[in-house]
Amino acid sequence: MDTAQPPTSDDDPKEETTKSTSSERRRALFEPLEPTDGHRTAAEVLLPPPDFDSTSYPKGWLVGKKRKLVNVDVVESMRRIAIQEMNRKDREIDGLNVQLEEDARCLEHLQVQLLQERSKRAEVERENAMLQDQISMLMNMLEETQDTAEEAAP
Secondary structure (H helix, E strand, O other): OOOOOOOOOOOHHHHHHHHHHHHHHHHHHHHOOOOOOOOOOOHHHHHOOOOOHHOOOOOOOEEEEHHOOEEEEHHHHHHHHHHHHHHHHHHHHHHHHHHHHHHHHHHHHHHHHHHHHHHHHHHHHHHHHHHHHHHHHHHHHHHHHHHHHHHHHH
């Protein structure tokens, strides 16, 4: 039966060199091939290797979305701008809500006025109908008196 031997100080450096060699090989697999003219596009330069080490990047840079290097100051600036924009939108919404409340009060007032005007109109129409009835009744009475006067006169 084999027994596990304790690691010696000679084993550790070999493992580290093996790991770093495999890490370099893995990086090489994911790095794009150099173009024939020797120039790489900006996007290709920004792509980090698959097993990136954050300490290997320049200070102030980090890996963002789509595995691209981004400047921390730019990200912070964009975040501040986004927050300012959200705050501006919130203030705009608050202003619109205040305007909506004022419009609702105005609409309620106009509805009350409309109701009052309708009731006044209905009352005026009732009075007109009553006056029309009185006029027709008086006209009938006048015609009757004229008819009786004509009958009595000949």
